[in-house]
Structure formats: structure tokens, C-alpha cells
Amino acid sequence: xxxxxTIKGRIGFAIAILLLVSFSLLPFxxxxxxxxxxxxxxxxxxxxxxxxxxxxxxxxxxxxxAEKVEIPAAIQKILNNPKLSADxxxxxxxxYTANDNLFPFGKYMLxxxxxxxxxxxxxxxxxxxxxxxxxxxxxxxxxxxQRSILFVYMxxxxxxxxxxxxxxxxxxxxxxLWGSAFCLFLIYIVQTLPVGMYMLGxxxxxxxFALEEAAMMDGCSRKEAIIKVVLPLSxxxxxxxxxxxxxIGWNEYLFASVFLKQYPEFHTLPLALQELFVSKNAxxxxxMAASMLTLAPIVIxxxxxxxxxxxGKTDGGVKG
Amino acid sequence: MAAIKLKNIIKSFGDxxxxxxxxxxxxxxxxxxxxxxxxxxxxxxxxMIAGLEQATSGDIIIGDRVVNDVEPQHRNIAMVFQNYALYxxxxxxxxxxxxxxxxxxxxxxxxxxxxxxSEMLQLxxxxxxxxxxxxxxxxxxxxxxxxxxxxxxLFLFDEPxxxxxxxLRSHMRTxxxxxxxxxxxxxxxxxxxxxxxxxxxxxxxxxxDGYIAQAGTPMEVYLNPANVFVAQFIGSPSMNIIEGTLFNxxxxxxxxxxPRKQLSNVALQTVIDQQGIPVKVGIxxxxxNDSRLFPETDNTxxxxxxxxxxxxxxxxxxxxxxxxxxxxVKARLDLRSELQRDQQIDLVVELSRVLLFDNExxxxx
Numbered sequence: 001x002x003x004x005x006t007i008k009g010r011i012g013f014a015i016a017i018l019l020l021v022s023f024s025l026l027p028f029x030x031x032x033x034x035x036x037x038x039x040x041x042x043x044x045x046x047x048x049x050x051x052x053x054x055x056x057x058x059x060x061x062x063x064x065x066a067e068k069v070e071i072p073a074a075i076q077k078i079l080n081n082p083k084l085s086a087d088x089x090x091x092x093x094x095x096y097t098a099n100d101n102l103f104p105f106g107k108y109m110l111x112x113x114x115x116x117x118x119x120x121x122x123x124x125x126x127x128x129x130x131x132x133x134x135x136x137x138x139x140x141x142x143x144x145x146q147r148s149i150l151f152v153y154m155x156x157x158x159x160x161x162x163x164x165x166x167x168x169x170x171x172x173x174x175x176x177l178w179g180s181a182f183c184l185f186l187i188y189i190v191q192t193l194p195v196g197m198y199m200l201g202x203x204x205x206x207x208x209f210a211l212e213e214a215a216m217m218d219g220c221s222r223k224e225a226i227i228k229v230v231l232p233l234s235x236x237x238x239x240x241x242x243x244x245x246x247x248i249g250w251n252e253y254l255f256a257s258v259f260l261k262q263y264p265e266f267h268t269l270p271l272a273l274q275e276l277f278v279s280k281n282a283x284x285x286x287x288m289a290a291s292m293l294t295l296a297p298i299v300i301x302x303x304x305x306x307x308x309x310x311x312g313k314t315d316g317g318v319k320g
Numbered sequence: 321m322a323a324i325k326l327k328n329i330i331k332s333f334g335d336x337x338x339x340x341x342x343x344x345x346x347x348x349x350x351x352x353x354x355x356x357x358x359x360x361x362x363x364x365x366x367x368m369i370a371g372l373e374q375a376t377s378g379d380i381i382i383g384d385r386v387v388n389d390v391e392p393q394h395r396n397i398a399m400v401f402q403n404y405a406l407y408x409x410x411x412x413x414x415x416x417x418x419x420x421x422x423x424x425x426x427x428x429x430x431x432x433x434x435x436x437x438s439e440m441l442q443l444x445x446x447x448x449x450x451x452x453x454x455x456x457x458x459x460x461x462x463x464x465x466x467x468x469x470x471x472x473x474l475f476l477f478d479e480p481x482x483x484x485x486x487x488l489r490s491h492m493r494t495x496x497x498x499x500x501x502x503x504x505x506x507x508x509x510x511x512x513x514x515x516x517x518x519x520x521x522x523x524x525x526x527x528x529d530g531y532i533a534q535a536g537t538p539m540e541v542y543l544n545p546a547n548v549f550v551a552q553f554i555g556s557p558s559m560n561i562i563e564g565t566l567f568n569x570x571x572x573x574x575x576x577x578x579p580r581k582q583l584s585n586v587a588l589q590t591v592i593d594q595q596g597i598p599v600k601v602g603i604x605x606x607x608x609n610d611s612r613l614f615p616e617t618d619n620t621x622x623x624x625x626x627x628x629x630x631x632x633x634x635x636x637x638x639x640x641x642x643x644x645x646x647x648x649v650k651a652r653l654d655l656r657s658e659l660q661r662d663q664q665i666d667l668v669v670e671l672s673r674v675l676l677f678d679n680e681x682x683x684x685x
Contacts, residue, residue: 218419
């Protein structure tokens with residue numbers, strides 16, 4: 001029995017793995033497939049498109065030429081009225097020439113990147129500081145703080161949403177664009193910080209303190225010891241925490257939908273996708289292409305980070 | 321170069337006092353070994369000198385500077401850790417020159433010192449490797465190199481050899497001795513191994529339960545231990561402690577009467593009443609001699625007809641066990657004495673080597 005592999009067992013195992021992998025990958029295949037299909041192909045259950053259609057991607061990424069929109073004759077007449085001020089003329093013309101039926105994917109993506117990368121970066125910096133202090137320093141209330149870190153997760157986001165928004169209103173932040181963005185930013189940091197601290201704290205505990213002491217004997221201050229010894233050794237976990245925070249921010253819909261509702265120019269991708277689903281532009285290939293493009297950064301991020309996630313970095317430093 | 325003074329150093333962790341008051345002077349260039357069983361406070365004392373622990377009270381003076389509140393990085397001390405504490409993400413070379421890089425020593429000087437140190441410690445071939453790819457002995461040498469290259473005022477060693485096998489340990493012990501002779505830096509070395517203490521030290525400081533039990537040259541603590549603890553801790557096999565009774569003219573051990581006059585420095589009242597005073601008698605196993613090979617004189621005493629219970633041959637030496645005053649006693653004889661188990665033997669001891677300790681305080685009389 002011990003470690004003995006029969007052919008039956010191997011095949012069974014392979015099938016089980018295959019089923020599991022297909023189960024998790026099929027939705028993604030569906031997204032990719034639909035995003036590449038022409039309209040006449042949508043009803044086709046096959047995952048392979050009859051012919052590849054990249055129009056949706058081109059459109060989303062702004063690679064298509066802007067359509068020339070003709071201003072209707074009646075409107076043109078109004079515009080020709082010399083009594084109308086130049087400003088008003090422009091405003092009216094804009095309504096008819098603007099291509100706002102297009103999905104400004106680039107802008108949403110930039111918003112998402114700013115929110116999620118920004119929040120993840122801040123969260124990472126604070127996680128490092130917090131995790132180091134709870135794992136290395138001795139101070140009053142350390143144990144209580146350490147244990148209550150994950151408390152944030154006991155209360156669901158939906159419950160906190162209304163009070164948080166009310167608080168933001170009360171201090172006057174929710175009424176301005178930057179205030180709302182700031183609130184959202186803060187919420188993302190607060191949401192990701194506990195897990196970041198928890199993961200990093202455990203990792204720091206695994207790094208022998210003697211290494212920092214050695215650095216201090218070598219002339220480093222405690223801060224330098226952390227920067228030159230602890231952080232380089234923690235790269236795998238730092239990458240993991242960053243990606244975790246990034247993904248939380250990237251996919252977050254609930255708080256964004258509340259705080260950014262009135263500021264369409266700051267909409268993030270999940271918000272924009274949701275709007276795309278219910279808009280007059282809800283065309284299958286475009287929705288799927290947008291989903292695909294939303295997914296892409298996370299996948300790339302993972303592939304990039306896996307290079308850092310080689311374990312065993314602290315091997316060989318200390319003995320015994 | 322620096323002398324160190326410890327003035328009434330006390331260290332407590334919460335309610336537990338680990339170091340209970342240590343006064344120690346270490347001369348410039350001296351090699352001092354702090355030795356003692358685990359939990360005696362020797363590592364804590366070293367870490368306080370390093371600045372990695374803060375003393376609860378007392379003063380630590382390095383050179384002419386009180387360093388109580390000076391951070392470790394400003395003390396100019398190099399330290400070799402028990403577990404090596406090499407930076408796993410840096411190569412051997414980067415590990416060794418880390419401190420110099422930080423001090424912005426110029427590249428030529430770094431290269432010069434690196435070459436010197438790596439030649440001395442035979443690290444040339446290993447410079448580009450990572451610590452994980454090194455054996456225990458090699459890591460130990462890298463840790464030594466990292467300390468030496470600094471040219472610091474003071475070297476601290478925290479049980480540096482305890483993770484090595486016995487052969488490598490004795491080799492590295494010799495190397496440490498050589499390095500000290502070459503640089504002559506003040507060094508403080510912590511170990512629980514009394515052999516390291518005896519072989520390396522200019523001064524041995526035996527710690528017991530947070531206090532200094534005795535400080536002196538290796539031979540002083542070996543020949544004239546201040547108390548039973550030091551007597552038994554230093555020397556291998558450890559000193560035999562036998563129950564005895566001291567009378568006016570003689571020392572009674574089992575059925576033997578050792579003349580009191582020739583016993584060394586017995587600072588007891590001269591007149592002792594009839595019952596005598598119970599004492600602990602200490603005789604090192606090495607000071608027993610086979611009567612067939614050792615001439616008797618006025619200053620020797622012969623224990624006759626001792627029944628051998630066990631013989632442990634060790635090559636050149638053999639250790640024999642016998643009973644004396646209802647306790648097992650060890651003697652170390654060399655290979656000239658041919659013996660059988662259950663045989664009887666006469667052993668000669670120089671009386672000046674027989675030490676007396678107070679029965680209650682365990683202090684030397």
C-alpha cells in the first residue's frame with residue numbers, strides 16, 4: 001500500500017485532477033471564447049469560435065477609429081444662430097458628437113490601478129510596520145492587539161457600509177470627489193491591513209532574531225537591520241501580501257459602488273463592468289472582452305509574483 | 321583595543337533574576353572565557369556587553385566610556401553567534417564585508433582585508449556561495465571572518481563551537497587561539513565546555529546561578545577551586561567529593577587517616593573537639609597514582625587495598641572506579657598500570673592536592 005501506484009489509481013487520480021482543473025478553468029474559457037466570437041456565433045455551444053473577432057478588444061482599448069457623428073440638420077440650424085454664445089454652442093455640439101456610448105475602458109482601468117496599487121502599497125508599508133511590532137517588540141497590550149487583528153473580518157462589509165458612509169458624510173468627506181476617493185482608499189487599506197499584518201507577522205516570527213542582532217553588531221540600526229536583512233528575506237511574503245491587497249482592491253465592488261456612485265469619472269473596473277452589463281452597450285462580446293481585460297492584470301501579477309515566491313529564503317542562516 | 325569593566329551588573333527578566341550581581345575587570349587584550357552550566361547567566365552577560373540586552377542595573381564600561389545606554393551598533397564590537405547568524409540572502413563575500421560596506425570603507429581596503437581574512441580562514445573558494453550551500457564548519461569560519469574583518473575593539477564569542485562535531489570543534493578551537501594570538505584583541509568567550517575554557521583563556525570566569533563563582537587563570541581554578549561547584553565543574557572527569565571528618569591531627573576518610581599537617585591551607589580553628597568537624601574532601605581523579613609506579617614521600621598518602629569496581633579504558637588513560645566512604649570515586653591512571661576488575665590496588669595521593677570544603681557552605685577551607 002505504501003506509496004505503491006497502480007495504473008488504475010494513477011488514471012483515477014489524473015481524471016480527478018482533470019475534472020477539478022476543468023471545473024475551475026471552464027468559466028474563464030467561456031469568457032475568452034465568447035469575447036472572441038462574432039455575433040452569429042454566440043449561440044454556438046462550442047468553445048472554439050468559427051472565426052476570431054477582435055473588434056470588442058479593439059473597441060475597448062480604443063484602437064478603432066472614432067466614428068464620425070453627423071450633427072442632425074435641425075441642431076445644426078440652432079448652432080448657426082449667431083445669438084448663441086460660443087460656450088453654449090460647444091456644449092450642444094458635444095452632446096451630439098461625443099462618442100460616450102463607447103466604454104472608456106482605459107480610464108476605468110487606470111482608476112482601478114490607482115486605487116488598488118495605491119491601497120496595496122500603503123497597506124504593505126503599514127503591514128510591515130505593524131507586523132514587525134507585534135512579532136518582535138514587547139509592549140503593553142501586545143497580545144490583545146495581536147489577537148484582535150483579525151476582528152475586522154468578523155463584521156461583514158455590508159454591515160459597515162452604511163455607518164461608514166454616514167461617518168464620511170458627517171465629516172464632510174463624502175460630498176466631494178477627492179474626499180470620497182480618500183475614504184475608499186482608507187477603507188481598502190483598513191480591509192487588507194489585518195490579513196497583511198497576520199501573514200507578515202507569522203513570517204517575521206520565522207526569521208531568526210539572531211540575524212537582526214548580527215546586523216546590529218555589524219553597525220546597523222534596528223531600522224537598517226529591518227530594511228537590509230528582514231525585508232529582503234521576506235520578499236516572498238511581501239509579494240504575496242501585496243498581491244492579496246491588490247486583488248481585494250481590484251475586485252472590490254460594494255464600497256466603490258457607494259462612495260463613487262456620483263463620480264463616474266472615478267469608476268473602477270468592477271463598477272464599470274456592472275454598468276456595462278445593464279447599459280445599452282451590453283453586447284456579449286464586449287462584456288466578455290471587458291471581463292477578460294479585467295482579469296488580465298491579476299493573472300499577469302500572479303505570474304510575475306511567482307518568481308518571488310521561491311521558498312526557503314532563510315535556509316542556512318542559522319543552525320539549530 | 322579596549323578594557324572592560326562590569327560593575328555590579330544585574331539583569332532580571334520580569335521577576336526572574338538571571339544575572340545577580342557581577343563585578344569583573346577585563347584587561348586590554350585579554351582573552352576571558354565565561355563558563356558555566358546552562359542558565360548561569362553567561363550568555364546574558366555577554367549580550368549585555370554587546371548591547372543586545374540592557375542591564376537592569378549596574379555599569380558596563382568599555383575603554384573609558386560607560387556604554388549602558390549606547391546602542392550595539394555604536395559600541396564597535398564584533399560578535400560571533402552560536403548559530404552563526406549569517407545573512408542567508410547574501411553570498412559569503414557579501415556576508416563578510418557587510419559591515420565594511422556600511423562603514424563606506426573604500427573598495428581597495430575592503431578587497432585587501434577580504435583577501436587577508438579569507439586566506440587566514442581558507443574561505444577563498446567559498447566566497448561566491450550562499451550560506452545554505454556551506455557545511456557547519458564552513459559557516460562557522462564565515463561567521464569568524466565577518467567578525468575579524470571589522471577590526472573591532474572587542475570580540476565576543478557566544479558558544480561559537482557548540483554546533484560543531486568534536487573533531488572540528490578542537491580544530492576551530494586551535495584556530496580561535498591562533499587568531500587571538502595574532503590580533504591580540506580583547507575577547508570575551510562564552511562556553512559551557514570547560515575544555516574550551518581551559519585551553520583558550522587567559523582568565524576563566526566560572527559563573528554559577530547568576531554570580532561569579534571564581535575568576536582566575538585556568539590553572540588557578542583547576543588547582544585551587546574556591547568551592548565545590550568550581551571544583552566539580554572544571555576538570556574532566558570532575559573532582560571526587562568524599563565525605564570526611566577533620567580532627568586535630570588528622571583527616572578521617574573512611575578508614576584512612578590523612579595527617580593534617582601536610583594538607584594545604586586549612587583555615588580552621590586549630591583545636592577541634594572530640595567529635596571532629598564533618599567536611600567534604602575533594603581529590604581530582606588525575607591526582608591518584610598507582611603506588612607501584614609512584615614513590616611515596618612524607619607528603620604523600622597511600623590508600624591501601626581499594627577494591628576496583630569498574631575499569632574504563634580510554635586508550636592512553638584508564639578510569640577506575642572504587643568505593644570510598646560509601647561513595648563511588650574515580651581515579652585516572654595511565655596505561656602502565658595493568659589492572660583487572662575486582663582486583664585490589666593501592667593508590668598514592670600528594671597531600672597538597674587534597675582539598676577540604678565546608679560541609680554546609682561548600683566553600684573551600
